[in-house]
Amino acid sequence: AQSVWGYDSDNGPERWHENYPMAKGDKQSPIEINSKDVRHDASLTPWHASYDPGAAKTILNNGRTCRVVFDDTFDRSVLRGGPLTGAYRLRQLHLHWGSSDDHGSEHIIDGEKYAAELHMVHWNPKHGNFAGALKQPDGVAVVGIFLKVGKTPKAEIKRILEEIDNIKTKGKEAPFQHFDPSILFPKSRDYWTYHGSFTTPPCEECITWILLREPIEVSADQMAKLRSLSKNGENEPVNPLVDNWRPPQPVKGRIVRASFK
Ligand SMILES: NS(=O)(=O)c1c(F)c(F)c(S(=O)(=O)CCO)c(N[C@H]2CCc3ccccc32)c1F
Ligand SMILES: [Zn+2]
Numbered sequence: 489a490q491s492v493w494g495y496d497s498d499n500g501p502e503r504w505h506e507n508y509p510m511a512k513g514d515k516q517s518p519i520e521i522n523s524k525d526v527r528h529d530a531s532l533t534p535w536h537a538s539y540d541p542g543a544a545k546t547i548l549n550n551g552r553t554c555r556v557v558f559d560d561t562f563d564r565s566v567l568r569g570g571p572l573t574g575a576y577r578l579r580q581l582h583l584h585w586g587s588s589d590d591h592g593s594e595h596i597i598d599g600e601k602y603a604a605e606l607h608m609v610h611w612n613p614k615h616g617n618f619a620g621a622l623k624q625p626d627g628v629a630v631v632g633i634f635l636k637v638g639k640t641p642k643a644e645i646k647r648i649l650e651e652i653d654n655i656k657t658k659g660k661e662a663p664f665q666h667f668d669p670s671i672l673f674p675k676s677r678d679y680w681t682y683h684g685s686f687t688t689p690p691c692e693e694c695i696t697w698i699l700l701r702e703p704i705e706v707s708a709d710q711m712a713k714l715r716s717l718s719k720n721g722e723n724e725p726v727n728p729l730v731d732n733w734r735p736p737q738p739v740k741g742r743i744v745r746a747s748f749k
Contacts, residue, residue, distance in 0.1 A: 491507070493507065493508070493688070493689045494551075494552065494719070495552070495731055495732050495733075501734045501735055504689050504691065507689065508689040508690045508691050510685065510690055510691040510692055510693065511689065511691040513685065513691065513693050514738070514740040515683055515684055515685055515693040515740070515742065516684060516685045516691060516693070516737035516738070517594070517595075517684030517685045517686070517687050517695065517697060517734075517737060518594035518595040518596070518684070518687050518733075518734060518735075518736055518737065519595065519682070519684065519736050519737055519738075519739050519742070519744075520595070520596045520597075520599075520736045520739075521595060521596070521597050521598070521680055521699070521744055522598060523597075523598055525744065526680060526744045526745065526746045527743055527744070527745050527746065528745070528746050528747075528748065528749050529745040529746065529747070532570060532571060532679075532681065532745060532746075532747040533569050533570060534569055534570065534677050534747070535567060535568065535569045535570030535571075535572070535631075535677065535679065535698060536567070536568050536569045537565075537566070537567050537568075537578075537631075537669075537670045537673070538565070538566055538568075539565040539566075539578060539668050539669055539670050540564045540565050540668075541666050541667055541668040542559075542564075542665070542666065543558040543559045543560075543564045543565040543578065544556060544558055544664050544665050544666065544667035544668075544669075545557050545558060545559055545663075545664065545665065546661050546662060546663055546664050547648070547651045547654075547655055547661070547662050547663075547664035548655060548660070548661040548662075549655040549656070549657060549658055549659065549660050549661075549717055549718075549729070550658065550659075551658035551659070551719050551720070551721075551729070552688065552719070552729075552732055553582040553583055553584065553729075553732055554582065554583060554648070554651075554652065554655060554714070554717060554729075555580050555581065555582035556580060556581050556582070556648065556664050556667065556669075557579070557580045558578050558579060558580060558581075560577040560578060560579045560611070560618070562577075563575055563577060563613065564577070565577065565578040565669075566578065566610070567608075567610045567629055567631065570679065570681065570698055570747070571681045571696055571698065571745070572629055572696060572698075573626070574612060574613075574614060575613070576610035576611060576612050576613075576628075576629045577610055577611055577612075577613055578608060578609070578610050578669070579609050579610065579611055579618060580608075580609050581606060581607060581608045581609065581669055582606075582607055582609075583604050583605065583606050583607070583635075583714065584604060584605045584607070584687075584732050584733040585603060585604035585605075585635075585711065585714050585715065585730065585731075585732065585733070586601075586603060586604070586730060586731055586733065587715065587728070587730040587731050589603045589637045589708065589711055590603075591603075591733075592604045592605070592635075592730075592731070592733060593605035593634055593635075593733065594632075594687050594733045594734055594736075595632060595634075595697075595699055595736075596736055597634070597699075602634040602635055602636050602703055603635055603636055603637050603706070603711055604634075604635035604706070604711065604714065605632055605633070605634055605635065605733070606632070606633045606635060606672065607630050607631070607632055608630065608631040608633075608669060609628065609630050610628065610629045610630070610631070611627060611628050611629075612624070612626055612627050612628070612629070615627050621694065622686075622690075622692045622694050623692070623694065624694055625683065625693065625694060626694075626696065627692075627694040627695075628686075628692075628694045628695045628696070629695065629696045629697075629698060630695050630696075630697055630698070631698045631699075631700065632697060632698070632699040632700065633672060633673070633674065633700050633703070633704055634699075634700070634703035634704070635703060635704055635705075635706045635711075636703040636704075636705055636706070637705070637706060637707065637708050637711055638705035638706070638707075639705075639707075640705055641705050641706050641707040641710060642672070642704045642705055642706065644671040644672050645672060645704065645706055645710065646710070647667060649706075649710045649713045649714065651664060652713050652714065652716065652717060655717070656716065656717060656718055657718045657720060657721050657722045657724075658718065658719060658720055658721045659721055659722075660722070672704060673700070673704075674700055674702035674703065674704050675702060676700070676701060676702040677700075677747070678700070678701040678702065678746070678747055678748040679698050679699055679700050679701060679746075679747050679748075680697075680698075680699045680701065680744050680745065680746050680747075681696060681697060681698050681699070681744070681745050681747070682697055682742055682743065682744040682745065683695070683696060683697070683742060684697050684737075684742075685737075687733075687734040688734070701746075701748065715728055715729070715730050716728075717729040
């Protein structure tokens, strides 16, 4: 069904606005970040994640990304501080990656594209539920971590990539428990923050983005593993799940703040 959005020429980012008008809004994500336009904001406090490893539930290939979902029925795994007011509940994490190591991230920093970008999606329980939060400007907070290919891959990402073999095709889901995503954080807490949107339809402009300055390292083999996922279901031809990133959108006068000088 080509009407469903995706990343191919007939259903990709250039056409999302046909079914999802928000895609043409003036606070869309991702964006290119140029350090010269960033404003250091000394009032930005450090952010804190307190995640319960027991909240992790399953890992799923939804044909567009591989995502880990968490129990968010109470304040069990939350993100606080930084640009946020209150505790935002962790709902899911997922990744975006390219067909080769020289691209794949959604946000671009001083012209640099990373091999992949990991997103941890949190929502503000003051809006009742996730669907309600999507409709509020302070409804959702996404922490973005850049992945670069290097020689000393971070051991913690292994856990996610080991599960890939069990979710090769669209719709495949596997148990994914006892996982604390904060082990994926880099050493530095430095971040950029700006107001934007989901980078997938329906592209609601409800997200406070918190992008970590320091990338984490993955190995070339781990990237190849990610690229072995298929967009298609079990009994369909293999269609490599790669290049599931949206190109940068117009900044439209938005200010990107930095927690660091
Ligand atoms: N880059 S991103 O952080 O904007 C972002 C994604 F890139 C992405 F792929 C997904 S998804 O759920 O895997 C597929 C779309 O539903 C979500 N999931 C969100 C988007 C809207 C929605 C609705 C219900 C549950 C989860 C989500 C997402 F927030
Ligand atoms: Zn994402």
